[in-house]
Amino acid sequence: MSSNLLSSGLSLFLIAGLAGCSGTSPVQPQPSITVSLTAPTTTVQAGRSVQLTASVSNASNTTVIWEVNGISGGNSTLGTITTSGLYTAPLEQPNPATVVVLAAAAADTSASAVVNFTIGPPVAVAITPKAVTVLTGSTFAFTSTVDNASDKSVSWFVNGIKGGNSTFGTISILGLYTAPPTSPASSTVSVTAVSNTDPDRSDTASVTIAFPPAIVVSVTPSNSALQTGTSEQFSATVVNASTTAVIWKVAGVTGGDGTVGHISASGFYSAPSVVPDPATVVISAVSQADQTVSGTATVTLSLAPPPVSVTVSPKTANVQVGRTQQFNATVDHASDTSVSWQVNDVPGGNSTVGTISNLGVYTGPSAVPTPSTVQIKAVSNQDSSMSDLASVTIQPDISVSVTPSTTNLILGQSQQFTANVSNSSNQSVTWSIAGANCSGAGCGVITTGGNYTAPGSIPTPNPFVTVTATSSVNPSVFGVATVKITPVPTPTVQISGASHVALNTQYIYTATVSLDLMNQGVTWSLVCLQDSEGIPDCANIDDSGTHGDNDMDNFTLAPNTSNIALTIVLQTPNPTDTGEKFLLRLTATSVATGSDGTHGIATIDISAP
Incomplete structure (x- = not known):
């Protein structure tokens, strides 16, 4: 168009020159037409508009003709411009990115002005994610990204409604979408983020609104058999709920009671001390998200047998280093009567405190430990909480x-x-x-x-x-x-007693025999050595006082007799002998003999009176 405008002006200029050479009076030259053009910016983002202002001077016709890169009114690739000068950049950045906008005076198209615009990349909006399923009444957070704009904010729409509504769901200025409590007729809605910089720029995500699946509660174990006074841990699994918390009940009673047993908030059940009637109770786990939904388990209760008991014998023992001691364990009220042995809580013991076999044979260490007393423990293999103790004192070797x-x-x-x-x-x-x-x-x-x-x-x-x-x-x-x-030596005999006696008086004589191993004693004999006349018949002396004769009798005491009672009696029929004196010899002979057969002999001479 500019070439057309240029040719027309040239023709006009030539016509005006010929008229001036005629013979008529000269025409006064007119001022040149000029065009001025202003724009608020020389950078326009793709898809955006900018208002240009053109002024025509020295012409009665101030209309201008607009071109973009020589194309009247522009096009979709380079951008368009209205007759009033509103330039709209193309939706996509051209290549090259610079365009020329020209305003030519309609009165003289050779008079013009231009503005060079740089077309920036368009605003780009992206939503993440592009598709999502949201349960009724639930929320979902969308994120938006705005590129090529200093203002990154967007406006949110649901099904074309800014901020949404109760039918299709609502969305906050931050992109938090809240699904409606019930699904709309069409279960799919659109969520759109529109750039606040360029409202023509947006992105859309698809939301499928679904009803949540039914809450399901299951209890593990589902069946159990317990004895009175025992306990068991139950666990609840909750799916399809906003919270997995449950309320535990026993026979419909929250937390249970003393009759049916108690259950903690964590599901730990403690059976009662007495079997209830009926003996089977129901454990319930009620969903806190929906208390109409629960899971159950059954517990069958029975009377517990007496507790397992362990008795170790002996309770105490002294064991020399390196020596052994047998311990025995008696386990009552258990089907498994075996035990595990420990020394100072060490299974089987060790070389420091001694070892113990599976049969309870304890072997002391090679040296006395510190302290010297150790503990022997027998632990029930059926119930490891039951045990009994014995103590062993380790002593030096005997x-x-x-x-x-x-x-x-x-x-x-x-x-x-x-x-x-x-x-x-x-x-x-x-x-x-x-x-x-x-x-x-x-x-x-x-x-x-x-x-x-x-x-x-x-x-x-x-x-x-x-x-x-x-x-x-x-x-x-x-x-x-x-x-x-x-060899046995010959026994020795000693006699003790008076060597002078009076008539008619009793005296005791004692014989002591050495080496009388069998305590056989002695035999006694009494002889008259002589009377005062020197005659050895000792007439008128009677050793017993009862014989009535005038002779001195020899007599022997029975064996094992070491004492003799001797009485010297003067015979009364011989009064003429009252002044007579006698010498007697008392002999003690041991019954025992030495290895050579020799008896021991002792004598004592007695004068009388």
Whole structure:
């Protein structure tokens, strides 16, 4: 168009020049027509409009003709401009992005002015997500993104209604969509975000409104058998609800009671102490989101048997290092009567506190621990909460000593031996004897109390016998004593009593026999050595006072008798002998003999009166 305008002007200019060469009077030159053009900006965003103002000077016709890149009125690619100068950029950025808007005077199209516009990229709006399903009464947050605009805000519409309504759902200025309580006739609605910078720019998402699925509550375990006084943990699973919280009930009673049992807010059920009637109760988990919906479980209650009990024996024990002690566990009221053994709470124990086998055999450690007392525990395998304890004191290893450690005994002689068991409260021992050249009774005999009696004959050629005391606590520990068996020497006899006696008076004489192992005593004899006349018949003396004769009788007391009562009596038929004196000899002979068969003898001479 500008070339057309330029040709017309040139023609007009040429016509005006010819007229001036005529013979008529000269025409005065007219001022040149000028066009001025103003625009508020030289940058226009695609799809946006800008108002231009054109002024024509020196012409009665101030109308202008508008062109965009030489195209009258422009087009959709470069943008359009109205006769009033309103330029609207194309919807998409052209290439190149610069366009020229020209305003030419209608009176003289050679008179014009131009503005160069840079077309910016269009405003772009995007919604995330593009499609979503929202349950009735529920909410969903949409997000919008606005590019190529300083103002990032948008206006939200539901089905073309700004902010929506109760039928199709509402949406906040921040994009939070709230579905209606019931689904509309068409379950799908549109959510649109419109740029506040360019209302022609928007994006739309699709929302499907759905009814929520039914709430379902299930309880685990669904069936249970419990005994009175016991407990069980129940759990509830809630699906399709805004909250998974439940209200627990027993037989319709929130939290239960003492008759049917109690249940906590976490579903922990505690059975009652007495079986109710009926014995089956119902556990309910009621949805807090909809209390018309619940899940149930049944519990069948029965009377609990007596609780398991464990008894360990012995309760206390002293065990030497490295030694063993058998413990036994009795488990009552259990089908499984087995136990697990521990030492100081260590299953099976260890080398420090001692070990214990599955059968309860405890073995002490090799050294006394600190403290020296450890605990033995038997734990029921049926009910690990039930156990019993015993205590063991670990002691140093024992030793046995025998007193006397050596002695000499004659045949048949006895000796009391004693044994001391160190580091043990149990002092009991077992006594035994043995010899290199004897066996059985040939070595002698020893009582359970340690009283040893030498044999009746000497073991030959080795006359030694070993006396052994063996610990009852640990039969591997013993002490010994050595006994040398010697021949029996000839017994010795001593007589005590008066050496001068009066007539008709009783005197007591005592014989003491050494080495009288069998306590056989002595035999007594009394003889008259001489009278005052030197005659050894001691006439007129009667040893018993009853014989009535004039002879002195010899007499012997029975064996085992060590005392004798002797009375010297003057015979009354011989008054002429009253001044006569006598010498008597009292003899005590041991019944026992030495190994060579010799008896022991003692005498005492007695003068009378």
